[in-house]
Amino acid sequence: MIIKSDPDIIKSFLEDNSGLRGGYVKEVSFPESTEEVSLILSKANKERVPVTVAGNGTGVAGGRVPFGGLVLSTERLNKNIEIKRLDDKNGKAKVHAGAMLKDLKEAAKKEGLLYPPDPTEDTAYIGGNVATNASGARGFKYGPTRRYISGLKVVLADGTILDIKRGESFAKERLLNLKEKTSIKLPSYTMPSVKNAAGYYIHDNLDAVDLFIGQEGTLGIISEIELDLIHESGDILSFFAFFDSDKNARNFASALKRNLKEALSVEYFDINSLALLKDKFPYIPDAEAALFFEKEKSKDDIDATLEEISGSLKKNGAFYDQTLFAQNENEYKKLFDLRHGLPERVNEIVKANGFPKVGTDIAVPEEGLDSMLSLYKTTLERSGIPYVIFGHIAECHLHVNTLPSSEKEYNHAKEIYIKFVEAAVKLGGTVSAEHGIGKLKHKYLEKMYGPKAIREMASLKKAFDPNCILGVGNIFPKELLNKAGD
Ligand SMILES: Cc1cc2nc3c(=O)[nH]c(=O)nc-3n(C[C@H](O)[C@H](O)[C@H](O)COP(=O)(O)OP(=O)(O)OC[C@H]3O[C@@H](n4cnc5c(N)ncnc54)[C@H](O)[C@@H]3O)c2cc1C
Incomplete structure (x- = not known):
């Protein structure tokens, strides 16, 4: 696995498209497989080293800008894009988190298929799109990234690898049980019924896959993704x-x-x-x-x-x-x-x-x-x-x-x-419909859901990341993690 500490290389990982300045970090790791992601995280977790996940830095909320610890870049998690046609209308794709959106679109197109989300900036990685639940110009018809995700491999802070498929694990009365983690209490807030990418996606019968979409690198690192493709209709x-x-x-x-x-x-x-x-x-x-x-x-x-x-x-x-x-x-x-x-x-x-x-x-x-x-x-x-x-x-x-x-x-x-x-x-709206909260919009999220909901989100994070090493400062302030209930 490659680890770089050359300041010239690190420099490009201290920013994204938000204009947030002042980031710093000692090294950047470039894992090439889910297993390598797991090794990095379990070591960082034992040593209590904060880890910021980096996609391609096209985000506009400061989410990948690190303030200490190490950066885990998904750049080399980009093995082959596998495309499979299921019938004359539908297909499936399997990608690693570092696959570029434009490469996925091209690969799908070659098979006469379409990956519909179109969040404008096609140099973003698919892992970044999933972590922010990106949508875009054609969201009116096609909806956000969430709609096309059928399975995820997610590495938790202690190195545990979750392999979750849509339709397999659901919350019951806001309690989620996974094979690897049980009795996870979900926050009690109700999401607005508008296009929304603010805070964790929560509802009574939540599908576990949905919890990891739009979590902005705070609950786990998305390493592999299964996506649904549709027929490319042409003109x-x-x-x-x-x-x-x-x-x-x-x-x-x-x-x-x-x-x-x-x-x-x-x-x-x-x-x-x-x-x-x-x-x-x-x-x-x-x-x-x-x-x-x-x-x-x-x-x-x-x-x-x-x-x-x-x-x-x-x-x-x-x-x-x-x-x-x-x-x-x-x-x-x-x-x-x-x-x-x-x-x-x-x-x-x-x-x-x-x-x-x-x-x-x-x-x-x-x-x-x-x-x-x-x-x-x-x-x-x-x-x-x-x-x-x-x-x-x-x-x-x-x-x-x-x-x-x-x-x-x-x-x-x-x-x-x-x-x-x-x-x-x-009016019943949202403070973020597609870009996420990152490090820049904490106080707006609090205005939207209130302080109790934010504390509940922090507790949910701690259920997956008890030492609070992942994506620190994303979605809610770092200080709140010390206060949130265990
Ligand atoms: C010109 C321009 C136009 C844009 N238009 C749109 C638009 O129309 N719609 C829209 O939704 N967005 C848009 N964006 C924002 C941006 O492209 C998206 O947020 C994109 O999804 C970010 O992907 P990335 O790979 O660059 O992620 P990054 O910026 O590197 O990271 C974004 C966040 O995701 C986390 N993350 C990244 N990868 C992972 C992973 N594998 N596992 C866990 N967490 C991870 C990071 O820690 C960070 O919090 C635009 C940006 C630009 C510059």
Whole structure:
């Protein structure tokens, strides 16, 4: 097994895409098998050495940034991706945690199959996707990573290897019994009924596999993964439409959601997002808002669908002649680049500003979306801090990115964030719909579930990791682990 302590190599493991700074660690281990992961953990556990698991560092919540101990990199846990077709519609894949999302997608595609979750950044590792329950642009139709996980090998802090399959072990009245661990008490909170990646996934009859999805490296290290694949249906119908008013864009989004249930994604861009994109894509018209839409193309209903979309665009104040429809691969790529151009522009501005962006990941129930959006806009306009609002409008999950350029603005943006969190929680929403809590959003999670629930989460962690060596500082603060009941 390879262990590196060269500062130049370690440096790249002290960060992720969150902008969290100050991480430090003495060495990074690169296990090549589940058994090697187990050896590293059992030694670290005996010596009480904290272990931070690293995927490929594309996370945006500081989860893989270490503060002491050692880093266990999953980079070399990347043996062959095995793909098996089960019938003409479905398949299975077996991968190790360090398999890259883009490699899995390519391998599946070669067999005419699709791995549906699409969390944009395809250099992420599958282990990282599972640990954060990543979702993405096509989450409206396909849902998050969780939906496609049928089995996991997880190494616990003491080196025990769990081999769990979906459908085999369930909690009963919030008590979970596994072969290797019994009487595990689950927290008592109720999760909101919106897209959600905040804290542990808990419900009365929890499937044990689900507990390890979205646990952000705090309960065990995911080393091997069995995934479900679906039939790759091929052609996509997509367009980018621009609107004369925000209200019209939102009405159109609701109409698409209502009438075209098979939509893959409906993404919203506010006026500020369009202004940023215009620097790079000057053909964007002077619009108040835009929507990006995708749907699988079916030969049988394509004419009717196009007719319905065209009628609805005209009725809802879209700049019909400037709507960008993608009819072939090249045109689709152009729309895709436009949609993905925004995070890139935001990152460029953040770099130039020299201050991190303050980005929300809030989702609310459908009936709360209008009031949430109006709160975002009035508060941010009043603040004078530059911002963009964009994202998964069909799932009522919009990202607000404020772009401060001074300490004062940065602190103000963080205060505003708290205000948004409080409003979302009141509406029955979540503080994190897809990115997780990591080391940056503890206090928001507490606002969402309350202090008792956070203590219960810490106790659950201790049931799997009594010496508290794994993913310390992720999901809840380190100090809480000392207080949580054993
Ligand atoms: C431009 C951009 C766009 C993005 N878009 C989306 C999006 O649309 N949707 C979305 O959900 N996310 C998105 N992300 C966030 C990111 O890609 C996901 O969080 C991803 O799942 C992280 O994977 P990773 O391998 O990089 O993990 P890392 O960042 O290395 O780690 C993430 C967390 O998982 C833990 N972890 C990693 N591997 C394991 C393992 N094997 N076992 C246990 N714990 C582990 C780490 O300790 C850490 O807490 C985006 C990121 C970027 C940079």
